[in-house]
Amino acid sequence: MSVLPYGRQTIEDDDMASVAEALRDAFLTTGPRVDAYEKAFAQAVGAPHAVACNSGTAALHLAVLAADLGPGDAAVVPSLTFLATANVVRMTGAEVVFADVDAETGLMTAETLRTALGANPGPAKVKLAMPVHLNGQLCNMSSLAAAAQDHGAVIVEDACHALGVADVGAARHSQSACFSTHPVKAIATAEGGVVTTRDGQRAERMRRLRSHGMTRDASTFVNTELAFDGNETNFWYYEMPEIGWNYRLPDVLCALGINQLRKLARFHERRREIASLYDRLLAPLAPHVLPVSNANAEHGWHLYVLRIDFATLGLTRARFASAMRERGVGSQVHYIPVHLQPYYRRRYPDVSLPGADAYYARCLSIPFYPAMTNADVHHVAETITSLVRSAS
Numbered sequence: 001m002s003v004l005p006y007g008r009q010t011i012e013d014d015d016m017a018s019v020a021e022a023l024r025d026a027f028l029t030t031g032p033r034v035d036a037y038e039k040a041f042a043q044a045v046g047a048p049h050a051v052a053c054n055s056g057t058a059a060l061h062l063a064v065l066a067a068d069l070g071p072g073d074a075a076v077v078p079s080l081t082f083l084a085t086a087n088v089v090r091m092t093g094a095e096v097v098f099a100d101v102d103a104e105t106g107l108m109t110a111e112t113l114r115t116a117l118g119a120n121p122g123p124a125k126v127k128l129a130m131p132v133h134l135n136g137q138l139c140n141m142s143s144l145a146a147a148a149q150d151h152g153a154v155i156v157e158d159a160c161h162a163l164g165v166a167d168v169g170a171a172r173h174s175q176s177a178c179f180s181t182h183p184v185k186a187i188a189t190a191e192g193g194v195v196t197t198r199d200g201q202r203a204e205r206m207r208r209l210r211s212h213g214m215t216r217d218a219s220t221f222v223n224t225e226l227a228f229d230g231n232e233t234n235f236w237y238y239e240m241p242e243i244g245w246n247y248r249l250p251d252v253l254c255a256l257g258i259n260q261l262r263k264l265a266r267f268h269e270r271r272r273e274i275a276s277l278y279d280r281l282l283a284p285l286a287p288h289v290l291p292v293s294n295a296n297a298e299h300g301w302h303l304y305v306l307r308i309d310f311a312t313l314g315l316t317r318a319r320f321a322s323a324m325r326e327r328g329v330g331s332q333v334h335y336i337p338v339h340l341q342p343y344y345r346r347r348y349p350d351v352s353l354p355g356a357d358a359y360y361a362r363c364l365s366i367p368f369y370p371a372m373t374n375a376d377v378h379h380v381a382e383t384i385t386s387l388v389r390s391a392s
Contacts, residue, residue, distance in 0.1 A: 003325055004367040004376055006332040007184030007303070010267065015259050022255035029250035030211075037254035038194075040261050045169025047177070047196035049203035052254060053210045056160045056180025057084040058247040059193030060130075061091055062206040063156045063176040066197075067128055069094045074124035076116045076153070078108040079337040079356040081132040085158050086338045095124040098339040098351050103358040104293045104307070106134045110143035112355065117151045126153050133162035135292060135334070136300025141173035160185065160193075162300035164268035169196045176202065184369070185302065186267060187260035189253040213244030270370040271301035274377055278304055278366075281381035285388050288312060292363065303334055304368035306384075310361075313391040317364060320387060324366075327383045332365045 022033060034052055042050035053059050069075060071093035077086045080101045089096045099108050099116035108131045120126055129148045131139040145155050155174035162168045163186035169177045176199075179185075181192035197203050208215055216238050221227040227237045249257075282289060292305040310317050321331045337356040338344060344351075367380050 001328050003328050003330045004372070004380065005330045005369075006365045006367055007369050008371070009183035009188040010263075010369065010371045011188065012263075015256055018255045018259040019252055022252040025251070027251045029252070030248055031251035033251040033254040033258065034249060037249075037257045037261075040258055041179075041194050042196060044261055044264060045163070045177075045196055046167060047170050047198060049197050049200055051195045051197075051203050051206040051210065052249040052257075053193045053195070053206075053247040054249050055191050055247075056178065056182060056185075056193040057088065058210070058245070059160075059178040059180070059195045060084055060156075060158060061088040061245070062209055062247065063178050063195050063197075064088050064092055064094075064128065064130075065209055066195075066202045066206050067154065067156060067175055069127055072124055073127040074120060074122070075128035075130055075156075076108075076113060076120075076126055077130050077338070078106075078112070078132050078134075079339040079351075079353050080106040080134060080335060080359055081158065081338060082160075082335055083338060083341070085130055085132060086344065089128075089130075094127070095122055096344065096348070097126060098344075098348065098353060099129075100353040100355040101134075101359060103355040105137055106292065106305075106356075106359045106363070107137055107139050108132065108144065110140065110147040113144055113147045114150075117147070117153070126151060128156055129153050130156050130158055132158040132160075133165075133168065133300060135305050136161045136165070136302040137292070137294060138162060138165060138168065138298055138300075145173040159300075161302035163187065164264050165298045165300045168298075168300065171196055171198050175199070181257060181260075186300065187257065187264055189249065189257040189260070192249050192253055192257060209242075209244040210247035211244060212246060213240045213242045214238045215241065267370045268301065271368065272299075274368060274370075274372055275299075275301050275304055277374065277377050278368075278381060281378065282306070282384065285385060288388055288392065289384065301368075303365045305334065305363050305365050307359075307362040308364055313388060315387075315391050321364065323387055324383055327386075329380050329383045330367060333360075333363060334365050336360065 038050040074095040157177040159177045160180035176197040181189040
């Protein structure tokens with residue numbers, strides 16, 4: 001029996017044609033399609049600058065590096081997120097301060113951010129806060145920015161779940177916003193990420209950092225003896241003013257991204273339609289089964305997550321998900337609170353976040369992607385309804 005996954009890419013004939021065309025050209029990586037993709041992405045989200053890279057994790061890492069996060073600093077991260085949001089902070093040598101989240105939405109709030117800022121026990125100074133638009137729900141960015149500013153911190157948005165929402169990525173309340181184009185996200189480039197910012201100098205620095213920290217800008221060269229032959233720049237010459245990484249996104253994947261961006265509005269609308277249908281079909285299961293509260297009218301609709309009262313139903317989540325799978329319906333859990341991971345438990349042993357624990361205890365992501373048919377949605381809803389009523 002085939003199983004509906006919780007998410008998957010939508011790749012169509014014109015997407016494959018765009019990749020085939022790129023394969024026939026001279027550049028497979030670091031060619032003209034990178035610049036074209038960055039311009040198209042920036043236009044799509046309303047930001048002056050976009051920097052493409054090879055994963056959402058790389059996007060987050062570039063953003064915190066460009067914010068000069070490092071040893072002696074700290075960043076506040078909500079515990080309800082993927083590992084990468086916290087890990088990129090540690091990759092700079094900075095410390096993580098975990099914030100609790102609203103138990104119903106899973107979102108960092110101004111209140112939980114202020115609590116985390118006040119609870120920071122170590123000598124490291126909090127320089128950044130990194131709210132996550134979990135599932136596609138939007139954090140209240142103006143209130144978060146105000147809370148961060150009161151403590152001398154700035155915002156880097158983890159917007160990997162929210163591509164397609166008006167103004168998300170415009171970075172009006174943040175230093176930068178980070179996106180993922182992994183196959184289950186709003187658009188796909190196989191793997192990929194993008195950072196958007198309103199700061200041109202920051203964007204240029206991130207472009208250097210994604211390519212080993214190298215520059216070929218002759219106006220910045222320090223070692224003039226090696227760089228120049230008289231008045232001419234040696235064509236092979238480059239310098240590395242600071243260490244960087246190999247985070248480049250190939251031309252061939254940018255070709256796919258350019259084509260997928262043209263479909264972003266259609267994909268987002270279809271996700272909204274599926275969410276509306278789920279809302280209607282699953283409404284009779286309240287209060288045992290409820291969709292995660294939509295904290296904001298706007299929504300990226302990356303995931304459709306249910307809050308299920310497993311204890312009242314007399315089932316564990318594992319058994320409930322297994323029974324769904326036996327009927328052809330896949331699921332996933334987003335996410336295990338990061339502060340519970342062994343690495344972070346060892347480093348920060350006294351963290352207690354009841355909101356994150358409560359959200360995690362009930363959440364289950366069900367199949368949700370644009371290629372689903374209405375019949376697929378009905379099958380998922382009927383499966384969940386049958387299991388809940390049997391348990392009840």
